[in-house]
Amino acid sequence: MSDFLTNFAYFGMSFTDPYLAFLTAAGVFAGIYVGAIPGLSVTMAVSILISFTFKWQVNEALALIAGIYYGGVYGGSRSAILINVPGAPAAIASALDGYPLAKLGEAGQAIGLTTVMGVFGGIIGVICLAVGAPMLSQLALSFAPRDYMMLAIWGLLLIGSLSGGMMAKGIFAGALGVLFGTMGLDPLTAEPRFTFGLVQLTAGAPYVAAMIGLFGVSEVLVQLHELHFPTVKQKVDKLFPPWKLIKKHLPLASRCSLLGVVIGALPGAGGDIAALMAYDHAKRTTKNPERPFGEGAWEGIVAPEAAAVGSVGGCYIPMLTLGIPGDAVTAVIIGALYIHGLRPGPMMLIETPHLFWFTVGNVLQSCIWLGIFGFMGIKLFAKIVEIPKSSLLPMIVVLSAVGAYAIENNPVHIYWMLGFGVCGYFLKMYGFQVGPVILGIILGPLLDNNYRRAMISAGESPAQFLSEFLTSPVSLVLVILLTLTVLSQTRYWARLTGLFRRRSA
């Protein structure tokens, strides 16, 4: 009982401490605009912020980041609806029906409805986090090192393959990240790896500078190709949707929120994939939409929004219980936790339960602020979204440079940032994604450590090592999931599912 009360006290911390509540609110508010402005992403904002919050208390840093995360995932849909430019990848699906709705003069209600459904999905995500994480954490205690190894590989494969493009490119990007992650002195034998005789590199690759370069500078360089996007003025009135409209779509929103949580909880797969899958789900299950999909169906904005915001709660689950990021943003957050001396993993709930329950309370609070700010500031919003890129992009560069400088008050990190930024630009231009690189940098040491522990416990015998994957039930399940993920990306899979469909028809 006393445990419950202490945990509840931790849970309420961000509500009772006005400064933490202020930071969460500020995070959500800023996040909505970061998410809404095309060219700014949550990952970019969080990467830059990490180095600024070094000196803060960990709770303060987490409150600000959680706020930005929620605000950013939600904010993308606003610009999707108003100007047909998704502000964030998670909002691509929202633009499909959101913009047609705006053209029909219902932009206000569309924003109102996405806000309500986003908050709804977010709260379902928080509940799943509060219930699911302790359960998964219990289960994770029985995970062997090889299982962590499999989870890390699975996460890299998922982020590399699901977010579109050629799977080989996703795998390459993930492996490249792992390679950076193994740079520096080997933690077991202290042998230098890829340090090229430089003392600075013995501590490993400067991953915060890499994150800022890959998500900040390279994105700015990509944006230089399209400096102007057409701005359309929309009439925005009647923000609050009628209760009838909300009630009608609650069942769909519930299903899509849960879908979002599950996708979010998969290592590597985040809000963008959840939103697209939810949109697809809505399209398949809605029998008689008021308006056809693509022409302003309410279902077409309810489903992706509930799933996208719901997925955030899901993404926190593997991050807090396994130390494995749910998507690129949580990969960056794990980086932040490392800097604060915390090791997210199954022991976190046992050793630092306050951090877990604080986070749960804090993300719930973020959802509440989302509901408040979602209905405010639409006029200001229209102005901010129209900031010309010729002012915005140089400012992002200054923020990135200061972020990199602030890591150790050392200009060398700015050079790293630029190097990673330019490499990231070419990777992006040629169809590689940078998300897997960051995931790889975070997962690299985890993969290294767990592979070697697993191999040592198998007596350094590869045959024994491999046979353990088939004899342990947990490992076997992971092997099957991993195989299915790889198979689903090949053409044999399409043939197989086609065969099944024909048989059942």
Next chain:
Amino acid sequence: MSASDEQMDKARLPGETGFCVVILLFSVTFLYLSYRISGFSSWTSAGSLPMGTTLVMTVAAIVILFRELAKPAPQLTGGESLTRGFFAQVFPLRHIVFIAVLIAYMFLLDPLGFITDSYLYLIASSLVLGERRVVRLIVVNALSLAAVYLVFQTAFSVVLPTGPVEALFR
């Protein structure tokens, strides 16, 4: 999506093959460097995971190279050479100048101090991006920089390189 758009999607970009060769060479080089860490001394040596990783990278790079070669050649307008196409479509002059200004910004940060250097950088790069309105260049950039500086100093207490302008605030 029109037919020509689809073709554009499928066609290689200028320099794409070259880039694939570069990443393949990079992978092979690092495969060799990983081998050099501890050779094949044991299954759990310091070089084991790097070797596995770079092997995966090498195989992936070969697959990518062959997949790219199977795509139609880059679309170039009116007898444009590949190099020109690369600089037109992938790495235009605006990018090069933008990066050059950024490099200058990096190196001048310590000697000039944060405020002076950032202000000059903001103006220079806005110019590169085609901003020509004087008020925006001078006033808006000054105001936004002031806001950023204030936030850094108060909320984040970030230590920034100081120059003559910062000295005035002491």
